[in-house]
Amino acid sequence: MAANVSVGDEMNTLRAKLDEDEDSVTFQIKSIEQENVELLHARPFSYEEDLGVKKKTGLHEDFVKKVDEFKPDLMLTSIVEDTFFQTVKLISLVKDRKIPTLHGGVFITSAPELAMTYPGIDMIGVGEGEQIVLDVAERLSSGVSCSDVKGVWIKKEDGTILKNPRGPLFDFTSVIPDFSLFEDARFYRPMGGKFFKSVQVESYRGCPYTCAYCNSPMQATLAKEAGLGRYVRRSPLESFRDYLASIIDQVNPTFFSFADDSFLARPKKEIESFCEIYKEFKIPFWFNTRPENVTPEILKMLKEVNCYRMSFGLECGNEEFRAKKLLRKLKNKTLLEKFEIITSGGIPFSLNSIIGFPDETRELIFETIELNRQVTAYDALTVSCFVPYHGTVLRDTAVKRGYIKEDLIVCDLHRSSLNMPQLPADELSGLLKTFPLYVYFDKALWPDIKRAEAEDGEGLKIFNELSEIYQKEAFAFDQDEKMKQSKKVTGSIGCASNEMDSIRIPN
Ligand code: B12
Ligand code: SF4
Numbered sequence: 204m205a206a207n208v209s210v211g212d213e214m215n216t217l218r219a220k221l222d223e224d225e226d227s228v229t230f231q232i233k234s235i236e237q238e239n240v241e242l243l244h245a246r247p248f249s250y251e252e253d254l255g256v257k258k259k260t261g262l263h264e265d266f267v268k269k270v271d272e273f274k275p276d277l278m279l280t281s282i283v284e285d286t287f288f289q290t291v292k293l294i295s296l297v298k299d300r301k302i303p304t305l306h307g308g309v310f311i312t313s314a315p316e317l318a319m320t321y322p323g324i325d326m327i328g329v330g331e332g333e334q335i336v337l338d339v340a341e342r343l344s345s346g347v348s349c350s351d352v353k354g355v356w357i358k359k360e361d362g363t364i365l366k367n368p369r370g371p372l373f374d375f376t377s378v379i380p381d382f383s384l385f386e387d388a389r390f391y392r393p394m395g396g397k398f399f400k401s402v403q404v405e406s407y408r409g410c411p412y413t414c415a416y417c418n419s420p421m422q423a424t425l426a427k428e429a430g431l432g433r434y435v436r437r438s439p440l441e442s443f444r445d446y447l448a449s450i451i452d453q454v455n456p457t458f459f460s461f462a463d464d465s466f467l468a469r470p471k472k473e474i475e476s477f478c479e480i481y482k483e484f485k486i487p488f489w490f491n492t493r494p495e496n497v498t499p500e501i502l503k504m505l506k507e508v509n510c511y512r513m514s515f516g517l518e519c520g521n522e523e524f525r526a527k528k529l530l531r532k533l534k535n536k537t538l539l540e541k542f543e544i545i546t547s548g549g550i551p552f553s554l555n556s557i558i559g560f561p562d563e564t565r566e567l568i569f570e571t572i573e574l575n576r577q578v579t580a581y582d583a584l585t586v587s588c589f590v591p592y593h594g595t596v597l598r599d600t601a602v603k604r605g606y607i608k609e610d611l612i613v614c615d616l617h618r619s620s621l622n623m624p625q626l627p628a629d630e631l632s633g634l635l636k637t638f639p640l641y642v643y644f645d646k647a648l649w650p651d652i653k654r655a656e657a658e659d660g661e662g663l664k665i666f667n668e669l670s671e672i673y674q675k676e677a678f679a680f681d682q683d684e685k686m687k688q689s690k691k692v693t694g695s696i697g698c699a700s701n702e703m704d705s706i707r708i709p710n
Contacts, residue, residue: 236393238617243639243670244585246396246678253398254391262289263296270297277343279336281308284592285614287318294323305339305355307332310612312425313418313594315356316364317610325358330425333373369429375408376438379446383453390456394489395512395551395582396678399458402450406443406477409435410464412493415530416518416557419464421594437469444480451484458511459488466490467497478504487511494541495533502548512551512582515542519557520574521567528560530596535574542578551582558638559589559619559631561600568634575642584677586638588619588631633657640669643677 239245250256270278280290287310294304307328311318318324326349328335338352349355353370382390382402392401410419426434438446450456467474467490481488491514517538519525526532545552556575558568575584590613591598591606601607606621613620617635619628633656640652648669655666 239585242586242617242636243673243677244583245393247674248393248398253393255388256391257388263293266293267296270300270302275302277340278302278304280304280306281332282306282310282318283308284310284313284590284612285616286310287321287612288614291321291323298323303339303343305336307335309418310593313421313592314612317593317612319356319358319364327356329354329356330369330429331373331375333375333378334370369426369431372426372431372434372436375405375436376442376446379449381453382450385454387454390454392458392460394458395683397683399487400454400456401458401460402454402456403460403462404447404450405462406438407436407461407463407466407469411435411468412465413530414518415528415596415600416560416589418592418594437473440473440476440480443477444483447481447484451486456486459486461488461490463490465492465496467492467501471498471501474501475504478508481508485509489513491516494538494545497541497545497548499544499548502545502550506548506550510550512553513545514553514555515545516555516557517571517574517578518555519560519563519567520570520572524560524563524567528562528597528600538574539577546578546580553583553585554578554581555585555587556638557587557589558634559621559626561589561591561597561604561606561621561623562625563589563623564625565630565634568638569641572638572641584639584642586635588617588635589621590616591620629658630656633662636666639677640666640673643673644669 236245236248240247248254278294280294282290290306303326304323305326305328306318306324311327312329315327315329318327326339328339331354335352335354339349339355342349342352350357350365351367353367355367357365359365387400390400390402391398394401409422410417413420423434426432447459485508487509489512490510494515494517518531519529520535522533522535554575556571558571589597591601591611592613598607601621602609606623611620617632619626619631622628637652637656640655641649644652651665652669655662655669
């Protein structure tokens with residue numbers, strides 16, 4: 204029997220199924236990039252033709268084959284919440300080989316106790332992994348037990364768990380990852396309508412903000428509780444220069460993507476020094492950041508050193524809800540002023556929102572749509588469904604309000620896991636897929652778009668027609684082409700860096 208893993212109660216039966224017969228569970232896996240195309244967040248592309256990535260024959264078979272060919276002495280996994288069950292399944296397929304396996308990553312750190320109740324999760328590393336991996340590898344290669352390794356938890360035969368306290372925070376600026384270990388095809392990524400050989404770099408660990416839907420603040424809290432000091436750290440720029448130079452030597456990338464949570468959340472002087480250093484490289488780059496950290500001067504400096512695009516979270520349109528529930532305190536007026544500055548800066552950017560927060564209503568979501576419509580020149584628009592990740596303030600709210608079960612582990616990110624009477628999951632799914640259409644098209648079309656929310660014949664027909672227009676217009680040109688044709692467009696919505704892509708709002 205096959206279980207198609209989706210949400211809520213299905214998750215609770217999944218655990219029993221794993222215990223019962225691990226081979227009976229199959230997972231439907233779609234890449235994030237493919238999902239993004241379906242949700243109108245990105246242009247269509249082909250893995251094989253555009254990225255040179257060959258289709259695999261099957262995840263499970265390929266994994267087993269790889270393990271049997273490579274014969275590892277130690278397996279390591281890095282787990283985010285939505286990949287947890289996939290990992291449990293993969294590990295179950297090779298359990299007879301009795302290979303020691305160490306699990307780590309953001310999900311393990313946020314829910315270690317829960318993770319260890321699952322079969323095959325017998326040894327985990329909580330928190331930063333650099334030192335843990337070294338220590339475990341060294342112990343195993345000398346045939347010594349790992350029971351004293353800092354940060355490691357081990358499931359004992361009697362089912363009890365040995366929990367070693369975490370070691371000191373790792374100086375992440377002291378090591379340079381060896382990217383040459385990866386196959387070349389791994390690096391190619393679509394960005395702004397083009398393909399780049401992209402390497403992810405890290406100049407900042409942790410985030411100084413405390414958004415209630417995000418689990419980055421949890422890292423700082425856990426480190427503080429463990430007496431480890433300040434989790435939020437930044438690279439000294441001199442060593443960051445050497446780090447970039449070394450990566451260029453290793454794999455010659457054409458793009459850098461910053462893993463930093465909020466790139467511009469640093470003193471202006473440091474941004475100036477970064478730009479000074481980066482002049483030497485001028486390789487196009489992308490980062491996530493918050494609108495409040497932007498000034499015209501900063502944007503000018505970034506553009507001069509080839510900043511290719513940026514990503515901003517707008518998240519929610521109602522400023523009171525945003526401040527009180529999401530813990531992001533910024534007036535809409537200030538936010539829109541910041542977006543005027545960002546638009547004038549001439550660096551393409553994407554605008555990201557989230558819908559389906561605990562207690563959110565349809566009316567509140569329409570305030571988010573309205574606010575998105577007032578930002579005039581974004582180059583891409585995305586909307587995500589709120590996910591109650593472990594370690595977030597809003598997960599606790601969702602549990603308290605009875606919207607999710609306490610032991611829910613989320614693995615479907617494109618459908619709400621919350622069972623909220625005022626906003627059922629089906630309604631949210633309809634809003635999720637039509638959100639870009641509501642933002643982009645004239646309000647005269649809104650009744651049609653409302654019809655397109657439904658998953659019935661007529662709804663799907665309208666959705667397909669409008670999506671086709673949206674795809675053609677919003678993604679008509681890649682971002683470089685748009686910039687070339689750029690004219691100042693006022694009173695418009697959509698990709699206003701190209702007048703041809705813009706829909707004018709009637710006065
Ligand atoms: C870059 C990035 C991406 C890139 C990934 C690019 C790539 N090829 O890696 C892309 C855009 C593809 C992406 C996609 C998604 N991402 Co993302 N992403 C990030 C981001 C910004 C950086 C990741 C990173 O490299 N960090 C630096 C490394 C060093 O940190 P780390 O991976 O956590 O590893 C540390 C520890 O966890 C530990 N560790 C990690 N692995 C292991 C293994 C072992 C054995 C041990 C002992 C320790 C250990 O040691 C490391 C050093 O401290 C993080 C936020 C962040 N700053 O971490 C979000 C983040 C990981 N993403 C997140 C999310 C939600 C997503 C998406 C689900 C978004 C979406 N809606 O589609 C998808 C799903 C990805 C998936 N299924 O795997 C969440 C995960 C939340 C959660 N609890 O699961 C994060 C934490 C952001 C957030 N705060 O909400 N992401
Ligand atoms: S600014 Fe971004 S990374 Fe930082 S807490 Fe908020 S959502 Fe998380």
